[in-house]
Amino acid sequence: MARILLNKNNLFYNLEAISQKATSKEKVAVVLKDNAYGHGIVEIAKLSCEFGIKKAVVRSVEDAQKIKDYFSYILILAPNVFHNYSHTFHIALNTLENIEKIPENSNVHIKIDTGMHRNGISIDDIEVAILGLLKQKANITGVFTHHKGADELSTNFFFQKELFPKQKLR
Known part of the structure; x- marks a missing residue:
């Protein structure tokens, strides 16, 4: 074994x-x-x-439930069901289509697509996402991105690293 x-x-x-x-x-x-x-x-x-x-x-969400006693803040990357969880759980917003599924008073992190193109809100749609979340009365608690190949010098990591802080300040 x-x-x-x-x-x-x-x-x-x-x-x-x-x-x-x-x-x-x-x-x-x-x-x-x-x-x-x-x-x-x-x-x-x-x-x-x-x-x-x-x-x-x-x-x-299942993984978040397993560890909820150990952390005061848990970000769920791929929620398959959208609920207004406790203050401990924060939901990742990966697509504009999911905005309407976000319950009122939910804690939300916006995932920004800075070049990986797998999921996340495109830079052109950030304002739409923010306005949609505000309309849903969600709490925007953070933003994040995913750096593809951060350990490889030949990737777009350095471009993404420059782009993300600019979008975060918007």
Whole structure:
């Protein structure tokens, strides 16, 4: 049987390095998609909480439910059902079509497509998205993007990195 050995010291070392780069633990969110990339969503959530991380990102509502006791802020990337969740859960808005499905008083992050073209609101439609969310009486709690190939020098990462802050300020 295959198994993974989690090293708490190594995880804490990495979380500390990321926290320092971000200037504080409060700015860091652990991404726990796909069972924490095979490491165990609950196990990594517990350790991240112990370290002092308050935010997490998951793919589904089901995953958010599994870790809700460990974080005060959970971003759900692909909600398949739109509910007005507790203040802890934040919904990612990936398409303009989903705006009408967002319940009143929901916490929403707008995903901006800065060049990956997989999902997200196009730069030309950001204002439409914001106005639509305001009409739905949603709480816009953040914006984010996905940097394709951030670890490869030959990708569009550097273009996307320049573009995102400009859109965030709009």
